Amino acid sequence: MKLRDIAHSRTGDKGDISNISVIAFDEKDYPLIEAYVTPARVREHFSEVVHGEVIRHTIPSIGALNFVMRNALGGGVTRSLALDAHGKCLASALLDLEIPDRIA
């Protein structure tokens, strides 16, 4: 299934750093997103866009992950040549990840 089936997401920006939250609609699905939405997968998914490290923070109290991605906004929101300089569209792109429907 797609990550979009069980989670929602929002992108924020600070300088050249983008952060993307991944939030389970139902908190019982949190272990699933924690198991499969790893920093390595996010880094691979955005390999054309994100050129720095990807760090993951966990917030189990609300069933959410927060990815902090460096060198992700074309040199920074205020100087980027990109059409979507803020990286606002990244959240929707991440929800396209294919993930298993149970923990193996």
Next chain:
Amino acid sequence: MKTIRIGSGAGYSGDRIEPAVELAEKGDIQYLVFECLAERTIAIAQQTKLKDPTKGYDPLLADRMHAVLRLCHDKGIKIITNMGAANPVAGAAKIKEIAQSFGLRNLKIAAVSGDDVLEVLKAGDQRIEETGAPVSTMANKLVSANAYLGAAPIVEALKDGADVIITGRVADPALFLAPQIHEFGWAMDDWDRLGKGTVVGHLLECAGQITGGYFADPGVKDVADLARLGFPIAEVSEDGSAVITKVEGSGGAVTTATCKEQLLYEIHDPTTYFTPDVVADFSRVRFEQIGPDRVRVAGGTGRAKPETLKVSVGYIDSYIGEGQISYAGPGAVARGRLALEIVRERLKLMGVKTTELRFDLIGIDSIHGDRLSTVSGCEPYEVRVRVTGRTDSLKEAVRVGNEVETLYTNGPASGGGATKSAKEVVAMLSALLPRNLAKPAVDYVEA
């Protein structure tokens, strides 16, 4: 237990005007806060102020005050805003002028300044965080340097009886934290409560982003009536717990899902959210739906404030030239690609000096590049060519767009709707400044 209601009347400089009027009319609020200062806004306002010393505050200040000032005065609602941008004192004078035009009396307006630390930074040995370079080495390119002030000067103005408080650069959550400190008498080192108050401020600072804005995804996350989106209200109690809600009957929704998305918006490590007043900890926050459009927030906390203040540094970075043109019908994508190849070669042939170039086909690959964009095999009906280049002068930047525009008569068949632009880029970096080097000041005018 004492509670107060704080409304959030704007989430960015250009935000809708009338949701704040709805909050003042029907929100039963005591405070109306407008957060209108993005990273770059103050640098651009600084350039405006240099041309005209009576300007440099937010361009929509007058519109927003015309909409709410009389109502707030009649109902005793206090207004707090960072619309002062580069010139809070001139902003206060403008508000006084508007108050007088309405015939309002006994209105005390406070201007909070002291965030401008450009001269301090030029003379000091601070370094740019992103690059490690000393700030002084870029002195001739600097446009602005503003320290993020905390809640203290706003609390002082509230104690002095101000009805409207207009600031320059202040940490966004501090605009909301200040009335909580003032009303509940929280100590400035009560880190737990300051942390809780900062959570509330963070949730409210983007206005409609917690009431269903920036959230809707039809079929997955539906939100009703976004054209009449209601802006949020926080009902805060003395112990720092809060309920997020909105005016009954307004558009949008307040749910645990909208609150969770906003909690993590523009957050890095949720255990360590730096503000001038407290290092807030969001990592154990919980939300509970206690009624329609009513969500209880608990679990925020904090620890001692940092020794340094973050400074947002604006500088002339470069120039950007851009051109766009559309192709439609059969073969549109192939003609778009041909157009990009032609412009790429032309820029080389003509010796346009760029330090960075970008070639996009809007509708095909402009947002996330080739790999993520190849989902369906269908060819779109239309594409839009976009070429942008970074240059060291405006003159060179103009040449980038020219090479797209000339595709009209020199490029592929049926190109239409060409546009071009060239602009100076004021970009932002950051630095850290010892706290004692920024000196907040509060000035008053009365109408």
